[in-house]
Amino acid sequence: MPAYDNEGATISMEDVRAPEAPITISTIEKELIARRHKQFKSQKSTVASRKQQAVCVRRAHKKYGTTKNPNIILDGLNMTVPKGTIYGLLGASGCGKTTLLSCIVGRRRLNSGEIWVLGGKPGSPGSGVPGPRIGYMPQEIALFGEFSIRETLIYFGWIANMPTKEVEERIDFLIALLQLPNPTRQVKNLSGGQQRRTSLAAALIHDPELLILDEPTVGVDPVLRQSIWDHLVEITKGGRTTVIITTHYIDETKQADIIGLMRGGRFLAEESPMELIRRYQGESLEEVFLKLSVLQNLGKRRRSSILADVVERVELPALPNPAAVDLEEAEIGEISGEFGDNVSMSSRGRVVVTPELVAPIEAMPPPEKPARNMDMYIPMKWHHMKALIWKNFLSLFRNFGALAFIVGLPVSQMIFFCLAIGHYPVGLPIAVVNYEVNSTNPLCEYNKDVCPQDPNTYEWNLTRFSCEYLDFLSTRQSNLITYPSKELAMAEAEKGKARAVLVFHSNFSESLMQRITDPRHVTNWTVKHSDMEAHMDVTDKQVEWMLYRDLQLAFMDASEHLATVCDLPTRIMSIPVHFNKPIYGLDVPNFTDFAGPGVILTIVFFLAVALTSGSMLAERNEGILERSLVSGITGTEILFSHVIVEMLVMLVQSAVVLLLGFLLFGLTMKGPIGWVICLTVMTGLCGMTFGFVVSCLCDTDRTATYIALGSFLPMVLLCGIIWPIEGMHVVLQWISYFLPLTLSTEGLRSMLQRGWSVNTPTVSAGFTSIAIWIAVYLTTSILLLKFKKG
Numbered sequence: 001m002p003a004y005d006n007e008g009a010t011i012s013m014e015d016v017r018a019p020e021a022p023i024t025i026s027t028i029e030k031e032l033i034a035r036r037h038k039q040f041k042s043q044k045s046t047v048a049s050r051k052q053q054a055v056c057v058r059r060a061h062k063k064y065g066t067t068k069n070p071n072i073i074l075d076g077l078n079m080t081v082p083k084g085t086i087y088g089l090l091g092a093s094g095c096g097k098t099t100l101l102s103c104i105v106g107r108r109r110l111n112s113g114e115i116w117v118l119g120g121k122p123g124s125p126g127s128g129v130p131g132p133r134i135g136y137m138p139q140e141i142a143l144f145g146e147f148s149i150r151e152t153l154i155y156f157g158w159i160a161n162m163p164t165k166e167v168e169e170r171i172d173f174l175i176a177l178l179q180l181p182n183p184t185r186q187v188k189n190l191s192g193g194q195q196r197r198t199s200l201a202a203a204l205i206h207d208p209e210l211l212i213l214d215e216p217t218v219g220v221d222p223v224l225r226q227s228i229w230d231h232l233v234e235i236t237k238g239g240r241t242t243v244i245i246t247t248h249y250i251d252e253t254k255q256a257d258i259i260g261l262m263r264g265g266r267f268l269a270e271e272s273p274m275e276l277i278r279r280y281q282g283e284s285l286e287e288v289f290l291k292l293s294v295l296q297n298l299g300k301r302r303r304s305s306i307l308a309d310v311v312e313r314v315e316l317p318a319l320p321n322p323a324a325v326d327l328e329e330a331e332i333g334e335i336s337g338e339f340g341d342n343v344s345m346s347s348r349g350r351v352v353v354t355p356e357l358v359a360p361i362e363a364m365p366p367p368e369k370p371a372r373n374m375d376m377y378i379p380m381k382w383h384h385m386k387a388l389i390w391k392n393f394l395s396l397f398r399n400f401g402a403l404a405f406i407v408g409l410p411v412s413q414m415i416f417f418c419l420a421i422g423h424y425p426v427g428l429p430i431a432v433v434n435y436e437v438n439s440t441n442p443l444c445e446y447n448k449d450v451c452p453q454d455p456n457t458y459e460w461n462l463t464r465f466s467c468e469y470l471d472f473l474s475t476r477q478s479n480l481i482t483y484p485s486k487e488l489a490m491a492e493a494e495k496g497k498a499r500a501v502l503v504f505h506s507n508f509s510e511s512l513m514q515r516i517t518d519p520r521h522v523t524n525w526t527v528k529h530s531d532m533e534a535h536m537d538v539t540d541k542q543v544e545w546m547l548y549r550d551l552q553l554a555f556m557d558a559s560e561h562l563a564t565v566c567d568l569p570t571r572i573m574s575i576p577v578h579f580n581k582p583i584y585g586l587d588v589p590n591f592t593d594f595a596g597p598g599v600i601l602t603i604v605f606f607l608a609v610a611l612t613s614g615s616m617l618a619e620r621n622e623g624i625l626e627r628s629l630v631s632g633i634t635g636t637e638i639l640f641s642h643v644i645v646e647m648l649v650m651l652v653q654s655a656v657v658l659l660l661g662f663l664l665f666g667l668t669m670k671g672p673i674g675w676v677i678c679l680t681v682m683t684g685l686c687g688m689t690f691g692f693v694v695s696c697l698c699d700t701d702r703t704a705t706y707i708a709l710g711s712f713l714p715m716v717l718l719c720g721i722i723w724p725i726e727g728m729h730v731v732l733q734w735i736s737y738f739l740p741l742t743l744s745t746e747g748l749r750s751m752l753q754r755g756w757s758v759n760t761p762t763v764s765a766g767f768t769s770i771a772i773w774i775a776v777y778l779t780t781s782i783l784l785l786k787f788k789k790g
């Protein structure tokens, strides 16, 4: 088809010449004409008359893009689809057919204009649209690859509230009609054409009142295509079913009752195929479309020299009736299609009415009022939930790789955490230069069990205290390496071969003894020589702190031992601070215990985010979500069905994480186990609802990954696992308290290590914070699903 730049043009009847030759009409065509006469009646355009149509679109405007750079798709379009007809929606690729259909099914909103579908406005309470009154086959396959054909059709049948037996009968019928393969075959293993036919079967399964089929015959062979069309003609015969179908095979729409030729955001014509061929003397509908496109160009650029060549080559029909009715633009908007076979050459602009067909005939019966019952106020319908939960379970268990990942990841993460984090660094290389002894062995000999104080004179004769000190240090840090000189030891430490250099002066013990026994007469020189010199590599804060602690504790151990062998009170030579048994926590605090609660909650939270946003995005990107929403499923139902299924997964994940942490790796647990489990599961639920928000906000997996990662780091950095909140900048402290993992981590830690109950403020704040976040995320995702339309 030639690409003419004719957007926004309309056709005036001066552009149309009289037909030159009569057209032969076949029997089928005669039958179709007869049907059209019966179906389309002239009537005045009122709200009531619009409600009588299967679909009625008036003055539709729809644009994408920004206000500065808009991409106008529908530009005042009018469309009328009478009940019981097949409406062929034709137009070049990208002209806006899918956009129009998604507005009709209520999945996109117009910028302005009105749409009536089956007597109601799509999305309004009680309209039944979206819902089972519609059968929608989108352009993409929009099916679950892991499902078999049968399971797919059962899912859509259940959504439409069909009993299983009836679904089975319809499956047999549709499999025969659409020549589908064995219904046990998985959709992902079908050919492209077979998948499209399965998708068509899903739209047909519940025998809807309005079938909207977006290119159902792509990749279907001509024989089958014909049988699909025959079926559509058959089901519309009774007048109950209406079909709107888009296709790129223009000539197959000969069997449609009306064809809407779309171009430049409007209809070039909305007319029966026979009438179009007759009026424009085309050999085929394709040729008619070409002529109408040129006419539209003429309307816009009547004198355009660019198109002159093309126009010369196209033979244009003349106006069949010079007394064509000319109407004002606003009125014409009201007229399109409602005069039945009268030609509305465009949705805006001049309209031609063929007088012989305008004769009023009996009015259509009033449309059935949509059922207004309590159903529409029930947020979740049982048959929807049944179908969704079944679908979610099947998709989860069919995908073995994902299942293994879901269970395996928390196990491996917990094992990694418990084995890798929080353990004391041992074997740190420590360089020792001991000028007090002449030994290459750091653990030099000393009189371990002999008191260096004379029992009679009480004179002290302390020797080799450096050896005693190193002996106790070696029980904490065993990798002591002796160097003969300080210079050599320092050079090695600078090369990274030692974390600390310890130097004992030659008169270390003697000076220390003087410092203790006669402090009044001790010189600075003596004090200096009684110190062990320590030079440390402090690039690693944790290592520095632990070495610092070990060096001091080794001194206390050695001095307490000395006091013991001398029958002195043990603590006499220690620093005068006595650390009693901790109020809470272990005698030797353990970083694994400290970080454990935060790590457990982070694992559970972010696994739930990944699981939920992944499955929701996959569903959305494959078009399944869209299709389910058009079938009448609500956002709330989709969310809760995921919550129910993923809750089970999360219970397993939480159990695995807690069992590994407490039973296998011995993390401290003093608190009420029931509440610990409850807080863990609630955190997973919070992650799940956050995953819903992410999947509703993002259009692609990539943006979802960015959001998930972008939120992971701040939450983990600020929730107090890595650094105490009290040490943060005051603004960040406030931000941190508002994050979902901060108060819950503190609450869990208080239960596990302090044994606090849920009544204590810290624990109850953890529960309250996570409950509020669940409510916020859930409400946001329900609102996003409801209102975020194109």
Ligand SMILES: Nc1ncnc2c1ncn2[C@@H]1O[C@H](COP(=O)(O)OP(=O)(O)OP(=O)(O)O)[C@@H](O)[C@H]1O
Binding pocket: 064, 065, 071, 073, 091, 092, 093, 094, 095, 096, 097, 098, 099, 100, 139, 790
């Ligand atoms: N979500 C969107 N955001 C921005 N532009 C969009 C969006 N969806 C569609 N479009 C644009 O709107 C125009 C109409 O698209 P639409 O899918 O409705 O066309 P179509 O007639 O169905 O095409 P085809 O026959 O190829 O399926 C195209 O230019 C398309 O790029």
